[in-house]
Amino acid sequence: MTAATHTPRVFSGIKPSGGLTLGNYLGAIKRFVDMQGQDYETIYCVVDLHAITVWQDPAELKHATREVAAGFIASGIDPSKSILFNQASVPQHAELGWIFNCVARVGWMNRMTQFKDKAGKNAEKVSLGLYAYPSLMAADILLYHATHVPVGEDQKQHVELTRDIASKFNKDFKAEDFFPMCEPIIEGPATRVMNLRDGSKKMSKSGESDMERINMTDDADTIAKKFKKAKTDPEPLPESLDGLSERPEARNLVNIYAALADMTNEAVIAEFGGEGWGKFKPALADLAVEKLAPISTEMKRLMDDPAEIDRLLLKGSDRAKEIAEPILQKTYDIVGLLRPGM
Incomplete structure (x- = not known):
């Protein structure tokens, strides 16, 4: 088998914890929808096994899993065109994740910056799952021999680790190119959406104030209010993109407008350069309501109808x-794991 024989296949997922935000939509889901009509087989997953690396209320986790699935579908993911499912319903993820735990090196995990950020000073008290989850993420991708992974900039390191695991597995077991070298896809004007009250921080589900973020369940009035009250600075929009370099809040709002309107940042500045916030923020609010309110209504x-969501997820799983399953069984054969009768 050579790398060229791998079917062009996209895999990506979103964790069901804390609710979906505009950051999830622009940084991930909108891009998933865009890729759905291209020359890829598209596989999208609600990664609930990743959610439990930190404590989750069981009832809330089930609700959040359905809500993320609803967000996918309401945004345009068509379960007849893409494969959409939740991770826990496909146990092969966890099985391959264990094999990759035995391939990945501790030193690789120690270099993962997201673990350091999430664990902070309490690294000795967090779950082993939080430490080891990047190898499960590699299993999520390689279980389908995915060739392309749309991610935000902050997830690029995980795709690099996935490539390291694939390479080491192929080399250790003389498996040639059994697992492909997947490529991260990082593109678009708003792959990293920032806080509406502090442009130096990423928009988060867990921020202190609800005014910091746009929730995908917000109604039209709430969406408009949050954008009109978003933090800015006293200066009008600049005449060129260079003028945004030291203005994080202004840059964030321009990025969001560009992503929602499917425009480049340059085109936004060409249209609004020199204008004050009294013109730009209402225009952004109107655009956001036009694009997002129908999604929240459909969600x-x-x-x-949770039974319908479950039906679609079951079909996807x-x-x-x-x-x-065939990829996992071939992996077991390569490793030398005995399964009598198989």
């Missing part, structure tokens, strides 16, 4: 297993 409709 609510879907969440009122069956399709995912059809791809995953």
Whole structure:
């Protein structure tokens, strides 16, 4: 097998913890939808096994898992065109994750910056899952022989680790190119959406104030209010992009406008350069309501019928297993794991 034989296949996922924000939409889901119509097989996952690396209330986790699935569908992910499922319903993820725990090196994990950020000074008290989850993330991707992984800039290191694990597995077991060298896809004007009250911080589900973020469940009035009250500075928008370099709040709002309107940042500045916030922020609020309010309305409709969400996720998990199981069994054969009768 050579790398060229791998089907062009996209895999990515979102963790169901704390609710979806505009950052999830612009940095991930909108891009997933855009890739759905291209020359890839697209596989999208609600990564609930990753969510439990920190404590989750069981009832809230089930709700959040359905809500993320609703967010995918309401945003335009078509379960008949893409494979959409939740991770826990495809046990092959955890099985391959264990094999990769035995391939990945401790030194690699120690270099993962997201673990350091999340664990902080309490690294000795966090779960082993939080430390080791990058190898499960590698399993999520390689279980499908995915060739492309749309991620935000802060996830690029995890894709690099996935490539390291694939390379070491192939070399250790003389498996040639069994696992492909997947490529991160980092593109678009708002792959990293920042806090509406502090442009130096990423928009987060867990921020102190709800005014810091746009939730994908916010209604039209709330979306408009948050953008109109977003922090800015006294200066009008600059005439060129260079003028945004030291203005994080202004740059963030321009990025968001560009992403929502499918424009370049340069085109936004060409249209609004020299204008004050009294013109730009209402325009941004109107655009955001136009693009996001229908999604929140559809999410609510879907969440009122959880059985339908479960039906779609079950169908997706069956399709995912059809791809995953042969790859997992071949992996077991390569490793030398005995399964009598198989």
